[in-house]
Amino acid sequence: MSEEKPSASPGVSNLGGIWKAGSYSLSGLRAALRERAFGQEVLLSAVLIPSSFFLTRDGAGRALMIGSVLLVLIVELLNSAVESAIDRISEERHPLSKKAKDLGSAAVFVALVNVAVVWACVLLS
Secondary structure: OOOOOOOOOOHHHHHHHHHHHHHHHHHHHHHHHHOHHHHHHHHHHHHHHHHHHHHHHOHHHHHHHHHEEEEEEEHHHHHHHHHHHHHHOOOOOOOOHEEEEEEEEHHHHHHHHHHHHHHHHHOOO
Protein backbone atom coordinates (compact mmCIF):
# COMPACT_ATOMS: atom_id res chain seq x y z
CA MET A 1 0.00 0.00 0.00
CA SER A 2 1.49 3.33 -0.94
CA GLU A 3 1.33 6.31 1.31
CA GLU A 4 -0.13 9.51 -0.05
CA LYS A 5 1.85 12.64 0.50
CA PRO A 6 -0.02 15.23 2.46
CA SER A 7 -0.97 18.18 0.33
CA ALA A 8 -0.42 21.78 1.32
CA SER A 9 -2.46 22.79 4.30
CA PRO A 10 -6.18 22.89 3.48
CA GLY A 11 -6.38 26.59 4.23
CA VAL A 12 -3.71 27.44 1.65
CA SER A 13 -5.23 25.38 -1.15
CA ASN A 14 -8.72 26.69 -0.35
CA LEU A 15 -7.46 30.27 -0.45
CA GLY A 16 -6.08 29.63 -3.93
CA GLY A 17 -9.46 28.30 -5.02
CA ILE A 18 -11.22 31.28 -3.50
CA TRP A 19 -8.78 33.60 -5.29
CA LYS A 20 -9.45 31.89 -8.63
CA ALA A 21 -13.20 31.97 -8.11
CA GLY A 22 -13.00 35.65 -7.25
CA SER A 23 -11.01 36.42 -10.38
CA TYR A 24 -13.55 34.52 -12.51
CA SER A 25 -16.36 36.50 -10.87
CA LEU A 26 -14.62 39.82 -11.54
CA SER A 27 -14.05 38.78 -15.14
CA GLY A 28 -17.76 38.02 -15.46
CA LEU A 29 -18.72 41.37 -13.94
CA ARG A 30 -16.39 43.19 -16.36
CA ALA A 31 -18.01 41.35 -19.28
CA ALA A 32 -21.49 42.15 -17.97
CA LEU A 33 -20.67 45.84 -17.59
CA ARG A 34 -19.94 45.94 -21.34
CA GLU A 35 -23.59 45.06 -21.95
CA ARG A 36 -25.98 47.96 -22.20
CA ALA A 37 -28.84 46.42 -20.18
CA PHE A 38 -26.63 45.43 -17.26
CA GLY A 39 -24.99 48.86 -17.25
CA GLN A 40 -28.40 50.52 -17.10
CA GLU A 41 -29.44 48.27 -14.23
CA VAL A 42 -26.23 49.03 -12.35
CA LEU A 43 -26.98 52.75 -12.71
CA LEU A 44 -30.52 52.15 -11.47
CA SER A 45 -29.05 50.24 -8.51
CA ALA A 46 -26.62 53.06 -7.80
CA VAL A 47 -29.62 55.38 -7.40
CA LEU A 48 -32.10 53.05 -5.68
CA ILE A 49 -29.86 51.40 -3.09
CA PRO A 50 -28.66 54.64 -1.48
CA SER A 51 -32.21 56.01 -1.76
CA SER A 52 -33.50 53.15 0.37
CA PHE A 53 -31.50 54.51 3.33
CA PHE A 54 -33.30 57.85 3.09
CA LEU A 55 -36.78 56.53 2.32
CA THR A 56 -37.21 54.13 5.23
CA ARG A 57 -35.81 53.60 8.70
CA ASP A 58 -37.19 50.08 8.91
CA GLY A 59 -34.31 47.62 8.56
CA ALA A 60 -36.45 44.78 7.21
CA GLY A 61 -38.10 47.05 4.66
CA ARG A 62 -34.74 48.42 3.58
CA ALA A 63 -33.38 44.89 3.24
CA LEU A 64 -36.33 43.95 1.03
CA MET A 65 -35.85 47.05 -1.09
CA ILE A 66 -32.12 46.43 -1.57
CA GLY A 67 -32.63 42.70 -2.10
CA SER A 68 -35.18 43.30 -4.83
CA VAL A 69 -32.74 45.56 -6.66
CA LEU A 70 -29.87 43.09 -6.32
CA LEU A 71 -32.17 40.35 -7.61
CA VAL A 72 -32.53 42.26 -10.89
CA LEU A 73 -28.74 42.24 -11.30
CA ILE A 74 -28.56 38.52 -10.54
CA VAL A 75 -31.31 37.68 -13.02
CA GLU A 76 -29.70 39.88 -15.68
CA LEU A 77 -26.37 38.09 -15.19
CA LEU A 78 -28.09 34.72 -15.62
CA ASN A 79 -29.98 36.01 -18.66
CA SER A 80 -26.72 37.17 -20.22
CA ALA A 81 -25.15 33.78 -19.51
CA VAL A 82 -28.04 32.00 -21.25
CA GLU A 83 -27.79 34.34 -24.24
CA SER A 84 -24.05 33.80 -24.51
CA ALA A 85 -24.45 30.03 -24.36
CA ILE A 86 -27.16 30.12 -27.04
CA ASP A 87 -24.97 32.31 -29.28
CA ARG A 88 -22.02 29.96 -28.71
CA ILE A 89 -24.06 26.99 -29.87
CA SER A 90 -25.24 28.72 -33.03
CA GLU A 91 -25.89 32.22 -34.28
CA GLU A 92 -28.55 31.03 -36.73
CA ARG A 93 -32.14 31.80 -35.88
CA HIS A 94 -33.99 28.92 -34.29
CA PRO A 95 -37.34 28.88 -32.48
CA LEU A 96 -35.83 27.24 -29.37
CA SER A 97 -33.02 29.80 -29.23
CA LYS A 98 -35.57 32.59 -29.45
CA LYS A 99 -37.68 30.92 -26.76
CA ALA A 100 -34.70 30.61 -24.40
CA LYS A 101 -33.71 34.25 -24.93
CA ASP A 102 -37.31 35.44 -24.55
CA LEU A 103 -37.70 33.49 -21.30
CA GLY A 104 -34.52 35.07 -19.93
CA SER A 105 -35.80 38.49 -20.89
CA ALA A 106 -39.14 37.74 -19.24
CA ALA A 107 -37.31 36.76 -16.04
CA VAL A 108 -35.57 40.15 -15.99
CA PHE A 109 -38.92 41.87 -16.55
CA VAL A 110 -40.51 39.97 -13.65
CA ALA A 111 -37.56 40.93 -11.43
CA LEU A 112 -38.07 44.60 -12.38
CA VAL A 113 -41.80 44.35 -11.60
CA ASN A 114 -40.79 42.81 -8.27
CA VAL A 115 -38.72 45.93 -7.51
CA ALA A 116 -41.73 48.15 -8.14
CA VAL A 117 -44.03 45.98 -6.02
CA VAL A 118 -41.61 45.63 -3.11
CA TRP A 119 -40.75 49.32 -3.07
CA ALA A 120 -44.43 50.30 -3.24
CA CYS A 121 -45.31 47.91 -0.42
CA VAL A 122 -42.54 49.18 1.82
CA LEU A 123 -43.07 52.86 1.09
CA LEU A 124 -46.86 52.76 1.29
CA SER A 125 -47.09 50.70 4.47
